[in-house]
Amino acid sequence: MKLPTERMPERPFDPPAALRGLPPMTRLEFADGHLGWLATTYAAARTVLSDPRFSARQELKHIAYHSVRPGGSGSPAPPGFFVATDPPEHTRYRRLLTGQFTLRGMRLLEPRIERITADHLDAMEAAGPPADLVSAYALPIPSLVICELLGVPYEDHDFFQERSTRIVTPGAGGEQAAQELAAYMGELVLRKRAEPADDLLSGLTGDLTDDELATIGMSLLVAGHETTANQLALGVFALLAHGRKYDEGLEEELLRWLSIVHLGAPSRAALEDVEVEGVLVGKGETVALSLPMVNRDPAVFDDPDALLPDRPEARRHLAFGHGVHQCLGQQLARLELRIGYRRLFERFPGLRPAVPVTEVPLREGALAYGVQRLPVTWS
Secondary structure: OOOOOOOOOOOOOOOOHHHOOOOOEEEEEOOOOOEEEEEOOHHHHHHHHHOOOEEOOOOOOOOOOOOOOOOOOOOOOOOOOHHHOOOOHHHHHHHHHHOOOOHHHHHHHHHHHHHHHHHHHHHHHHHOOOEEHHHHHHOHHHHHHHHHHHOOOHHHHHHHHHHHHHHOOOOOOHHHHHHHHHHHHHHHHHHHHHOOOOOHHHHHOOOOOHHHHHHHHHHHHHHHHHHHHHHHHHHHHHHHHOOOOOOOOHHHHHHHHHOOEOOOOOEEEEOOOEEEOOEEEOOOOEEEEOHHHHOOOOOOOOOOOOOOOOOOOHHHOOOOOOHHHOOOOHHHHHHHHHHHHHHHHHHOOOOEEOOOHHHOOEEOOOOEOEEOOOEEEOO
16 A cells, blocks of 8 residues: 555544554555555554664665655764664663753753743733734744753844744745754854853763764754644644643643654664564565554554543553654653643633634644644634
8 A cells, every 4th residue: 555645634633544444564655666564553563663673774764655854765864863773873872862851850941841831822912812823832832942951042042943943834944944953053062062051962062073962953953843843733723623621631642642743754674574463574674653543553542533631541652652762852742742731721711713623724744743823712
């Protein structure tokens, strides 16, 4: 089979109907003609993500779908791009970065996240309804949190935020913005070496090269900004479309239910013949994962298509991956989402869509599924 050309199904929060009823491992023709596999069940996905016989190296993998983004098979990962490396190289980067993403460290960021969130809510309230929740709230908050994490000077926040927003906004000159931000990141690394401070980049200057640090900074920006911004905006859209309000702890269920990472985006290449769920994956074949199906596997999640605020097994979702490559920033993302959802609905209990939900434009062709704009109003 080929992946559906449209990520958007009849109901915008459900996986495409074309993927329903597929076996755990399905033959898949990739965008470049490669004949690989699509894993659609929880058990198959965990095996592929945790078995060291499957590689994350980008030069070994094939791209499952056509994308506007560069990358994929062909070239090895640049120094510092740890998400596309295997142990022991990945282990070295991971060990250094884990100390920067401890739960204690993330809690120290909580007051700043609260302040950034409150400032944007104040601005929305002062401007009055209607507002675009994406540009006014969901996009800028993760960008400014990344600024705090990396140690971007306050006077550079506007430059950093404007470029990072263009990177994740279709048709906004993202490639040029990425080049400008990469150049800025290189300069920022040199500044941190000369005048270290209490931030992530400064904490790694003694262990990594300038190129490695700049690449890590860009990786954290894109991974942490785009995914969190889309999850925040799409989660609000899902709640409003269903006439729901935020309940404490619902962010885990929204992570499972929405599964915003695109079909086929997580993938691994077999380093040797490997049997997965009774299917032999040949050496050199790429296995893509359908996280929307994996996170709605009825063998793991009861009534998987329902959005349940008190679902006991919700935290078993694989939205943050699994195995040695499980998302480093997952605690930061959880914190941003919890604060973002809670404070928004506390400030605007009458929040509602300003247009019919069928007119809300959805995003395609990027790292994560989301909404381009979300016009909202409130009483």
